[in-house]
Amino acid sequence: MNSTEFRKRGKEAVDAIADYYENLDSMPPMSEVKPGYLYGLMPHEAPEDPESFDDIQKDIMTNIMPGITHWQSGNFFGWYPANSSFPAILGDMYSAMFNVVGFNWICSPAATELETVVMDWLGRLLGLDKRFRAIKDDSTEGCGGGIIQGSASEAHVSAMIAGREMMLAHLQALGMNDDEVNGVWHKFVAYFSDQTHSSGKKATNIIGCRSRSVPSDENFRLTKQALLAAIEQDRHDGLIPFFVCGTFGTTNTAAIDDIPGIADVAAANHMWFHVDAAYAGAALSCPEFRPLARGIERADSFNFNPHKWMLTNFDCSALWVADSKHLVNALSIHREYLPRVKGTTSFAKDYRDWQIPLGRRFRALKLWFVMRMYGSSGIRAHIRKHVVSAKWLEEQLLADGRFEIVAPVEFSLVVFRIKPSALYGNSADDQDLANRANVDLVRLINSDNRVFLVGTKVKDIDVLRAAIGSAHGNQENVELLFKVVTELTTSIISRQINK
Structure with a gap:
């Protein structure tokens, strides 16, 4: 493919992408194929001779598209959002054009320096403490700074x-x-805590240390008292506490751990305090949510994913450290073929020393595009729109009378279930029957495939999670979700009556 054909095919690809987004809500959100479907449609060897773009584009529609679960659909409410946006796609196109392997400043100075600048922009947008900035107000180098990792799991390992x-x-x-x-x-x-994302346990497996899962309280939070009790027991047994993760917006329920209390414990025990805000960190762009995050200014590291709820295509996970020396000391390895810049290093960071891999993509471009083309006001409007929709859904579910809200709706996640008392002939404490009904409701919703969500289990109770946050959705999608949930709940209760 030469540049002339690339121009032609590139325009066709952009048209196909735009068409896809314009028609997302007309497609069932969840793929309905069976495992192994693609193997039967594909040759078992790569082609010996070149194939045409037309044939490949046709196969995208006929072979690949049926196996896609449409995360960008306004009717996708599963897990947490995985935002995409046209500005981020354009930024990724430029990143693919340059295709730099930016392990240090010399590889492409713009790749390193834009990341340093954009991460300081982003930290200011979230209201993070000055400790986390790479560049001080006087334009000299700070002790901290930010780096774009591939995922919160990578950030967890690095921290x-x-x-x-x-x-x-x-x-x-x-x-x-x-x-x-x-x-x-x-x-x-x-x-x-027992609600911390699985990346925490995976990180301990990778680096080879012990892990302790501390029971959360009735609001699914890790508390100072529970953490202290676990540490005291482990110290009594001759163990050495060294790291604790507090979560701002847990995966199951978007719960907020006792961040100030955890900070107290970490400081008293010389432990590294990491805050995982992978999902809810985006809400800190709105000042009204910052009181919920009191204490994060005392963390040693803070992480959130712009690729979840801040309009930036995967992968883009923002990690800040208050003091980079421990991270760099642990991960820096010198080789003669990896020269360092001599002199001032304020804008010449070797980000390879801040992450597990050596090579790295020019991820800062798409975040730069998003922050410039939406502006801070556009990002805040995006967040607030979803929070309003989540509050509306909470109100509708409670007004219906057959549902209960399992966790406070602070952001855009609504965790709910059919109440045991709503099931015909069921006593209010028959949790087994209620659990089966809620598991059945998730199955029916996803089999219906007008909307998609996932269930989970919290404190032995089966619940449903509606994660609102699609960049391409609107209030009408949330209203459809409520309609589907209530219709299928009526079906479940009717079956109970007819048994």
Whole structure:
């Protein structure tokens, strides 16, 4: 393909993308294919000779499209949003054009410096403490800063590695030599709640430390008291607490952990305090949500995903550290073929030392496009629109009388279920029957396939999660969700009556 054909085919591809987004709501949101469907449609070897773009484009529609679950549909309410936007797509196109492998400043100075600038922009938009900025107000280099990772899971691993490095340095400062420090590493413990995202446990598996899951309270929060009790027990058993994760917007219920209390415990025990705000962090762009995040200014690291609820295509996970030295000390490896810039390093960061991989994409471009083409006001309007829709859905479900809201609706996630008392002939405490009915409701909703959502289990109760947040959805989609939920709930209750 030469540049002439690329121009032609590129325009066709952009038209196809625009057509797709214009027609999203007319498609069932969930793919209905069976496992292995594509293997039967594809040749079992790569083509020996070149094939035409026309044939490939045809196969996109006939073979690939049936196997796509449409995350961008306004009728997609599963998991958490995975926002895309046209500005972000354009930014990704330019990133693909440059195709830099930006492991250090020399690779492409603009790739490094734009990331430094944009991450400071983003930190200001969220109201993050100055500790997390790469550049101080006087334009000199700060101790902290931000980096764009691929996912919150990568960010979790990176933060935990930094926490391990900080604890090792602390033990050495207390007088331990290298052999003694190496002899106690297997005793290091990382702490999470039973509601923390699975990336926390995966991070401990990767770096080889112990993990402790602390029971959450009745509001699904990790509390200071529960964390203290777990740490005291582990210290009694000869273990060494070194890392704790507090969550601002848990996966199951969007609960907010006791951030100030966790910060107290972490400081008293020389532990690294990481805040996972993968979903709800986007809400901090709106000042009215910042009181909910009191205490994050005391964290050692903070992470949220613009690719969830801030209009930026996957992958784009923003991680800030208040002091980068532990992260860099842990991950920096010198090779002669990886030269460093001499002199000032304020804008010449080697981001390879802030992440697990060496190579990295020019992700900052799409975030830059989004922040410029929407502006802070447009991003806030995007967030607030979904919160209003979530509050509307909460009100409608409660007014219906057959549902209960399982967790406070702080953001755009509504966690609900059919009340046990709504089931015919059922006592209010028959949780087994209620659980079966709610599991059945999820199945019926997704089989109907006008909307898509997922269920989960919290404290042994089966519930439904409606995650509102599509960049291409509107209030009419949420009204359709409510219509489908109530219609199919009536069907479930009717079956109970007829048994």
